[in-house]
Amino acid sequence: MFCEKAMELIRELQRAPEGQLPAFNEDGLRQVLEEMKALYEQNQSDVNEAKSGGRSDLIPTIKFRHCSLLRNRRCTVAYLYDRLLRIRALRWEYGSILPNALRFHMSAEEMEWFNNYKRSLATYMRSLGGDEGLDITQDVKPPKSLYIEVRCLKDYGEFEVDDGTSVLLKKNSQHFLPRWKCEQLIRQGVLEHILS
Amino acid sequence: MSEAYFRVESGALGPEENFLSLDDILMSHEKLPVRTETAMPRLGAFFLERSAGAETDNAVPQGLALLPRVECSGVIWLTAALTSQVQVIVIPQPPMWLGLQGSKLELPLWLAKGLFDNKRRILSVELPKIYQEGWRTVFSADANVVDLHKMGPHFYGFGSQLLHFDSPENADISQSLLQTFIGRFRRIMDSSQNAYNEDTSALVARLDEMERGLFQTGQKGLNDFQCWEKGQASQITASNLVQNYKKRKFPDMED
Numbered sequence: 001m002f003c004e005k006a007m008e009l010i011r012e013l014q015r016a017p018e019g020q021l022p023a024f025n026e027d028g029l030r031q032v033l034e035e036m037k038a039l040y041e042q043n044q045s046d047v048n049e050a051k052s053g054g055r056s057d058l059i060p061t062i063k064f065r066h067c068s069l070l071r072n073r074r075c076t077v078a079y080l081y082d083r084l085l086r087i088r089a090l091r092w093e094y095g096s097i098l099p100n101a102l103r104f105h106m107s108a109e110e111m112e113w114f115n116n117y118k119r120s121l122a123t124y125m126r127s128l129g130g131d132e133g134l135d136i137t138q139d140v141k142p143p144k145s146l147y148i149e150v151r152c153l154k155d156y157g158e159f160e161v162d163d164g165t166s167v168l169l170k171k172n173s174q175h176f177l178p179r180w181k182c183e184q185l186i187r188q189g190v191l192e193h194i195l196s
Numbered sequence: 197m198s199e200a201y202f203r204v205e206s207g208a209l210g211p212e213e214n215f216l217s218l219d220d221i222l223m224s225h226e227k228l229p230v231r232t233e234t235a236m237p238r239l240g241a242f243f244l245e246r247s248a249g250a251e252t253d254n255a256v257p258q259g260l261a262l263l264p265r266v267e268c269s270g271v272i273w274l275t276a277a278l279t280s281q282v283q284v285i286v287i288p289q290p291p292m293w294l295g296l297q298g299s300k301l302e303l304p305l306w307l308a309k310g311l312f313d314n315k316r317r318i319l320s321v322e323l324p325k326i327y328q329e330g331w332r333t334v335f336s337a338d339a340n341v342v343d344l345h346k347m348g349p350h351f352y353g354f355g356s357q358l359l360h361f362d363s364p365e366n367a368d369i370s371q372s373l374l375q376t377f378i379g380r381f382r383r384i385m386d387s388s389q390n391a392y393n394e395d396t397s398a399l400v401a402r403l404d405e406m407e408r409g410l411f412q413t414g415q416k417g418l419n420d421f422q423c424w425e426k427g428q429a430s431q432i433t434a435s436n437l438v439q440n441y442k443k444r445k446f447p448d449m450e451d
Contacts, residue, residue, distance in 0.1 A: 010221050019201030020441065046238070060236045060311070060318045067310030078216045082203065089200035093435040102441065140199075144430045182432075189434035189442060195427065 002039070002068035005031045006075035013082050021086045024107040029076065036072045039065045087114050091121065092137060095184055138183050148179050150191040159185075199435060208353030209406070219405065223350040224309070224357065227302040229322045235297050236318075305357060312361060321361040323369075326351070332372040339379030344404035351404040352377065380407065388414025392422060 009028050016022045043065045050058045087110055090098060096118055103111065126133035156169035159181075167175055169190070185191045206223070207214035214220050303311075303319075311318045325331060326347045335342065344351045355373045359366050380403075387399045388411045396415070400408050423429055 007221075007225055010218055014218055014222060018436070042238075057235065057237060060234055061238050063311060063318065064236060064239060064307070067307055070310065071306050074215060075221060078204075078218060078221055081216050082218055085203065086201055089202075092200035093438060099441075141430055141432060148432075186432045187435050187438065189438050192434075193432045195431055 002035065002065075003071045003075065005035065006072045006079075009079045010075055013079060019086055019089055021083065021090070021102065021105050023105045024083070024110065026107065029079075032072055032076055036069055039069050039072075043069075083110065084113060088117060090114070091118060093187065095137070095188065135180075138180055140183075143179055146179055147176055148182065149194045150175055150177055150182050150186065151194055152190070153192050154190060156185070156190050206353060206406070208350070209356050213357065219350075220353070223353045223405075224305040226348055226350060226354055227304050228308055228324050228358070230301055230303050230308055230319045231322065232297060232299050232301065232319050233316055234318055305354065309357070309360060314362065321363070323358065323363060323365065324348070327355055327358060327369050327372070328365075329368075332368060335372055335376045335379075339376040340383055342376075343402040344380075344407065345402055347404075349405050352406045384411055385414060387411070389418055391415070392418060 005028055009025055009032065012022055012025060012028075043062050046058045046062050046065075049055055050062065087106065090102065091114065094102075098114075106114065121137075125136055128134040128136070151174045152169045152171055155171050158166045159169050160166045161177065161181060167177070169175075174194070182191055182193075186193050204214055204217040206217050206219040208217075208220050208223050213224060308319065308321055312321060348354055352373055355369060359370060363369070384403065384407055387396075391399060396411070400411055403411060420429075
């Protein structure tokens with residue numbers, strides 16, 4: 001049955017729990033493209049035969065293969081598009097620098113797309129709010145105070161605050177730090193926001 | 197749930213599926229019974245698998261038939277009728293298989309949609325059992341008891357797309373879909389709004405995919421509200437995405 005490999009790609013994405021990026025299935029994609037090539041070539045020769053040899057009984061077969069081609073195309077485009085949506089989510093959730101494990105899950109083109117997206121976002125953010133620009137990936141939840149209490153969940157090392165003092169982030173140490181500095185680290189799971 | 201990942205929504209309940217929606221692609225992969233109105237030559241191995249066990253019209257000759265050696269010089273092709281017990285002897289090159297007219301098959305929705313036209317030149321579509329009169333009566337009696345997940349996990353979406361095939365029962369089917377949903381909705385809404393921090397697998401077991409989506413939306417609303425009540429709405433949290441990746445990292449590192 002045609003288009004089985006393409007469906008496997010889709011199922012792979014569907015199985016990945018909400019929003020996670022599985023590894024790029026280069027092999028699967030290649031197989032789908034090969035199937036499409038074979039279908040197309042068979043159709044080409046059948047169309048020629050139908051036209052010149054007058055075999056109009058081949059038309060349903062041609063239509064059948066054409067449907068399969070369209071379906072394969074739909075599956076591959078949807079697969080690639082959904083992956084891009086997940087990669088876009090990574091920029092907003094993880095920040096600019098992705099961990100290596102994730103980078104291996106992306107193809108070279110997806111990495112390039114990610115860099116372009118980062119650049120577009122950065123350009124846009126710089127254009128807001130006058131001279132300095134505005135980091136819209138911050139303050140995802142409305143802030144209640146300038147400084148927040150945080151606890152360290154794992155060893156991170158030295159962390160420099162605006163006025164020059166640096167703080168050593170060791171596991172289980174608590175600090176009172178400016179919100180805008182810590183937000184990124186909290187989202188990455190290094191720090192934990194404590195409510196008083 | 198990942199806050200920044202916005203998947204392409206399903207359009208199956210509307211006039212057309214969404215091209216890029218993964219849900220719609222999975223939905224249109226489900227099969228429905230069709231009858232071929234014309235032969236489809238050269239589809240080889242495809243019909244071989246499809247036809248195992250399918251019924252045939254009595255007009256089709258059973259047993260073996262020899263195809264004239266027309267297109268392939270020097271090679272004789274043997275074909276067998278569409279019965280499950282007869283073996284087909286296949287010689288190296290792509291086997292030629294004459295899709296016999298009037299055979300009943302199960303094709304996926306996308307293929308049926310593609311090959312279908314108003315004059316029914318290539319195939320005609322039959323309704324799956326669950327959208328027929330018998331089951332419609334069951335739904336109108338009590339919609340809540342039916343296990344819609346078993347009946348094809350995309351009951352509503354698939355049923356809505358079935359309307360494209362211009363069956364004379366279309367009006368009844370659409371009414372039945374609507375009334376079934378109305379009958380079940382109350383319970384879904386109730387359970388999703390009142391199951392806080394518990395195992396919901398028993399509640400969602402008999403729901404189809406669309407209803408499960410609704411249930412999850414309801415749960416999210418409930419969780420957000422509870423979070424707000426506890427004053428945690430202003431707490432910055434590690435994103436769920438990050439936490440999920442962390443959970444997976446350890447198995448990766450152990451490899």
